Amino acid sequence: MLNYEYLAPNKIRELIRKQDITGPTAGMSKGFTQANLVILKKEYAFDFLLFCQRNPKPCPLLDVTEPGSFHPSKIAKEADIRKDIPKYRIYKDGIYTEEVTDITEYWEDDMVGFLLGCSFTFETPLIESGIPIRHIEENCNVPMYKTNIPCEKAGVFEGPTVVSMRPMSHEDAIRAIQITTRFPSVHGSPIHIGDPSQLGIADISKPDFGDAVTIKDGEIPVFWACGVTPQAVALQSKPSLMITHAPGHMFISDVRDEKLSVL
The missing domain is CATH 3.30.2040.10 (PSTPO5379-like domain)
Incomplete structure (x- = not known):
């Protein structure tokens, strides 16, 4: 059995993409930064960017994708945020509708991905x-x-x-x-x-x-x-569509933890 603790992030993402890993990612790729995910249509992107800026404790931004791009190039160039997270949640008009393992069919050309820092990183x-x-x-x-x-x-x-x-x-x-x-x-x-x-x-x-x-x-x-805050916010704010990671099922980046340490 593979030891996920010491497996490289790209190898973990590959197993996630194949759906060999579908559970929580705590303890995987030890020493590499994990991230929460929020995906919104462009019409909501500025408001959410401002929300993150005003609420840096629960929503610390690590990366924001270009509209239509599913590659978080700042933290993992070869990754695909549509497939590289074990489980996603779909929220429509503030209602949590389903949990899926791949969001390719939901992806639209004006979508923007937000990658937020996760406390699994400092564990x-x-x-x-x-x-x-x-x-x-x-x-x-x-x-x-x-x-x-x-x-x-x-x-x-x-x-x-x-x-x-x-x-x-x-x-x-x-x-x-x-x-x-x-x-x-x-x-x-x-x-x-x-x-x-x-x-x-x-x-x-x-x-x-x-x-x-x-x-x-x-x-x-x-x-x-916690970076699950946007999911509670989605329930209250009711954007037409918000896609997030399922709680505890994170995106594992190529950024080493020590790069984020300020001391």
């Missing part, structure tokens, strides 16, 4: 510092939650911030803040530590996206802004 330096990542240990998707923190509106786009959560000891949480602050292009430092009710999360065992994970005695939940 490698966390693990290398001895901080366990529970969803990787339990071989499931990271838990994600809608919050009561509103994004700053831009054009037609508005909605709540979504967060991802990783349980940690108090000591590990402090170290995690230090490590992830170095990676503002992939959400940076946590936006909340501790009591989930302060974020409007009523039951931490029931994530809005992804899977619940074990929180052990003595651990606290640590929350990072």
Whole structure:
């Protein structure tokens, strides 16, 4: 069996394109940046670009394609965003309609792709510092939650911030803040530590996206802004068509993590 942790990004994308990989990508291509995806028709592109600029914590931009181009040339020249993600979600007029493994049939000549930084990227330096990542240990998707923190509106786009959560000891949480602050292009430092009710999360065992994970005695939940935010925004803003990655099923780029470190 292939060890996806040490497989090169282009090899992972090749397996995804063949649909040999259809699950979450956490832990794959260790040391390479993973990205969230949003695809919109050109008429919405400026509004969404402005939305990302105004909300850099949940929506840190790594690349934007030319209208009609499905090649994210800044972060992976040979890639094809129509086929190189394990699962996609289709939203029509704010309604999530289906999940697919290839969006070629949905592609239109005026579409623009936005690649946003993903917190899976900083998990490698966390693990290398001895901080366990529970969803990787339990071989499931990271838990994600809608919050009561509103994004700053831009054009037609508005909605709540979504967060991802990783349980940690108090000591590990402090170290995690230090490590992830170095990676503002992939959400940076946590936006909340501790009591989930302060974020409007009523039951931490029931994530809005992804899977619940074990929180052990003595651990606290640590929350990072999440690139699934545009999917919550799509439900509220209702663009005629928005295509995204399925939560946890990311685009794996050719950019090494250290290229995004600011320290």
